Amino acid sequence: MGRKSKLPGLRVKDGYLRHPFDIEYQVETSGLVHGRNLKTGHPNDRHNTAYYAVAPSVFLGLRDLWWSLPRPAPLAQYTFLDFGAGMGRATLLAATMPFRQVVAIELHPALAAMARKNCALWQIQGRAKSPIRVVCADATDFVFPETPCLAFLFNPFRAPVLRALLKSIERSFRDRPGHFDLLYANHEMEAVLHNRPGWQRLWTGNIPLSPQDEQADRQILNHQPDGEYASSTEEPCSIYRWLGHDRAASP
Numbered sequence: 200m201g202r203k204s205k206l207p208g209l210r211v212k213d214g215y216l217r218h219p220f221d222i223e224y225q226v227e228t229s230g231l232v233h234g235r236n237l238k239t240g241h242p243n244d245r246h247n248t249a250y251y252a253v254a255p256s257v258f259l260g261l262r263d264l265w266w267s268l269p270r271p272a273p274l275a276q277y278t279f280l281d282f283g284a285g286m287g288r289a290t291l292l293a294a295t296m297p298f299r300q301v302v303a304i305e306l307h308p309a310l311a312a313m314a315r316k317n318c319a320l321w322q323i324q325g326r327a328k329s330p331i332r333v334v335c336a337d338a339t340d341f342v343f344p345e346t347p348c349l350a351f352l353f354n355p356f357r358a359p360v361l362r363a364l365l366k367s368i369e370r371s372f373r374d375r376p377g378h379f380d381l382l383y384a385n386h387e388m389e390a391v392l393h394n395r396p397g398w399q400r401l402w403t404g405n406i407p408l409s410p411q412d413e414q415a416d417r418q419i420l421n422h423q424p425d426g427e428y429a430s431s432t433e434e435p436c437s438i439y440r441w442l443g444h445d446r447a448a449s450p
């Protein structure tokens with residue numbers, strides 16, 4: 200992305216500050232871009248929340264919780280899907296584990312291009328333990344692989360898109376109960392999943408940010424010109440598993 204083409208929220212005058220994750224690993228995942236500034240011409244643009252990368256400590260906390268759960272297949276058979284990948288911070292963190300593949304799905308082309316660049320750097324630095332693919336597409340158009348999948352959402356879109364994505368998952372995994380798990384961080388639209396037939400909530404709770412992430416988020420969010428988003432010391436999250444249409448809804 201050239202200097203002039205930077206999205207609002209990625210410019211110093213918009214209060215842009217680099218997160219320690221980017222400084223440590225020499226990648227570019229920082230910045231806060233409101234959904235209204237992420238127009239692509241797609242009908243789902245209006246349901247886009249914002250671009251903001253997940254706190255690494257929250258992602259790793261959620262991943263570790265999932266890791267402690269029983270699962271039907273070894274990790275090496277799983278595809279990790281980062282729906283609404285932005286510049287790819289969660290994708291990079293996921294790729295430090297030996298998944299079969301990690302796929303970043305991002306609607307906005309400029310963010311997808313940054314994710315590609317970051318993933319290439321990650322590979323060069325030798326940090327990637329799984330192959331990574333970046334797809335510039337709407338989440339609801341994604342064609343699922345034939346493998347078990349672990350998906351990650353960091354509150355990327357509002358309820359209509361989440362509902363459409365769940366329908367697509369339910370169709371694709373109709374005959375594969377237990378083979379789709381969902382990590383949902385900052386689960387603002389979680390009501391969509393409540394009592395949804397075929398889904399079981401395996402865990403829900405607040406994941407604390409590390410002191411470093413908490414300080415970085417506070418500095419970054421206090422620096423916004425319009426002060427729209429507030430920082431927090433913890434992130435409400437949940438983990439869901441697709442059990443199939445034959446199974447009762449979660450209690």
Ligand SMILES: C[S@@+](CC[C@H](N)C(=O)[O-])C[C@H]1O[C@@H](n2cnc3c(N)ncnc32)[C@H](O)[C@@H]1O
Nearest residue numbers: 251252253283284285288289306337338353355
């Ligand atoms: C809050 S950011 C999360 C970034 C990343 N997952 C992370 O945790 O670092 C949400 C991203 O979802 C993207 N997004 C929103 N709606 C989308 C859609 N329908 N399909 C694909 N990506 C979408 C936004 O453009 C934004 O980059």
